[in-house]
Amino acid sequence: MLVATGLTDELPDIDGLAEHWGRGVIHCPFCHGFEIRDQRVVQVVTHPMGLHPAPVLAHLTDQLTVVLHGGVEVDEDALGALARAGVSVERAEVSRVVSGEGGELAAVVLGDGRELAADVVVVGPRFRARVDALSGLGLSATAHVSGAGEVLEVDPRGQTAAPGVFAAGNVTDPMLQVLTAAAQGSQVAVAIAFSLAEEDLRAPERRGGNEADWDRRYADEDHTWSGNPNGTLVAELDGMTPGRALDVGAGEGADALWLAEHGWQVSAGDQCALGRSGALVYGKVPTGRASMSGAVPSFRAAPSDGA
């Protein structure tokens, strides 16, 4: 399974901000840089990593204001370099974002009432990998190294902690864009193809799920069944002239034992090794009357008369 559920951008809780998300409010200078060049850009920094895109924004416009919202602490050295390069810096709360008459973003209002005219607001959302649907598989998101959110952790082949579950794209890394997310998807698809081919190659060596389930069931208790024959079997066959019987899926062998004791020549088979050893525990099958097999006997020809 390939998980490619992306992420949710959690925006800072600032009045009026969310309405402009993806147009007047953006997060990525590489996605929107061309459109915002030379405009009045207000960058609202809400977490320590939030200052990160500022140098690129300063490349795009001479009208950049950085607002350190809510007393957030950032790299003062980086901030100083921005200020010396002509970037305005405000240490203030942002109380709301206001729209113009046409609905376009118009300004950022600070806690002290001042209004910063703006064409664009840049924010750093928290990135939340969309993993809720995977909780049943024991998968959950963990912190991304950037500190900017949470991701679903994968190894270099895209394999998650759950065997057979792979992931690609923003769910694993918030820094990926369209091309890199798609490229990772392609890479992980190769890993999945190898994984499936390897699994098929080894299928003959692997025990079937059904077989393993039965072994587990037999392993839990000394005897899984009562040791009595099946009531329907007894009702149907009691009094019938014995012949040859084939017991497919004989389990612990109680039916085979009853048949043998009543004169039938029994071939009993079960794929489950523990079921067979359980059958041996009964050990009372009259000599020569029954054969137990580790596999269900296959018919290559029609059984002979009387079988």
Ligand SMILES: Cc1cc2nc3c(=O)[nH]c(=O)nc-3n(C[C@H](O)[C@H](O)[C@H](O)COP(=O)(O)OP(=O)(O)OC[C@H]3O[C@@H](n4cnc5c(N)ncnc54)[C@H](O)[C@@H]3O)c2cc1C
């Ligand atoms: C405003 C904005 C602008 C951007 N502009 C650009 C740009 O110009 N250039 C660029 O390269 N990148 C841009 N990006 C980034 C780009 O959108 C992402 O990097 C890219 O879409 C990631 O692809 P993805 O397939 O990993 O995830 P997504 O594209 O997010 O796709 C995930 C899909 O999974 C679905 N999904 C989620 N949960 C479930 C579920 N439980 N079951 C089924 N389906 C589910 C979602 O509905 C969604 O369709 C922008 C991002 C934003 C937010």
